[in-house]
Amino acid sequence: MSHNDRIFVQNIGGTGSAGSPYHIPGLSSKFVSAGGTASGTCQVYGCGTSIAGGHHHTAHVRYVDGRRGGDWQLVRVCPKHNNRHNTEPMALKKGASVVSVNQVRGRK
Numbered sequence: 067m068s069h070n071d072r073i074f075v076q077n078i079g080g081t082g083s084a085g086s087p088y089h090i091p092g093l094s095s096k097f098v099s100a101g102g103t104a105s106g107t108c109q110v111y112g113c114g115t116s117i118a119g120g121h122h123h124t125a126h127v128r129y130v131d132g133r134r135g136g137d138w139q140l141v142r143v144c145p146k147h148n149n150r151h152n153t154e155p156m157a158l159k160k161g162a163s164v165v166s167v168n169q170v171r172g173r174k
């Protein structure tokens with residue numbers, strides 16, 4: 067695996083609040099049932115923050131490496147990385163669990 071295989075994403079701000087059109091009720095459990103892992107650690111490369119016990123955020127992100135599709139994705143991260151002020155591209159851990167929003171939206 068070369069470094070080029072690492073997935074880079076950018077957080078999409080303003081998607082989590084209840085008033086947002088992008089808010090998905092029950093997102094966390096839908097993410098897991100759609101195949102996302104309930105990892106106990108933030109999925110951002112180099113971040114070792116524990117997100118076990120409900121300290122996780124399911125962040126809306128988009129790919130920024132230009133080679134992947136433009137569909138919005140979901141990834142499990144810590145509160146620091148799911149922050150509207152965090153607009154820097156983030157590298158994900160190898161094997162990080164990424165699920166498309168389309169796969170999650172509409173689930174019961």
Ligand SMILES: [Zn+2]
Pocket residue numbers: 108109110113114115143144145146147
């Ligand atoms: Zn993190």
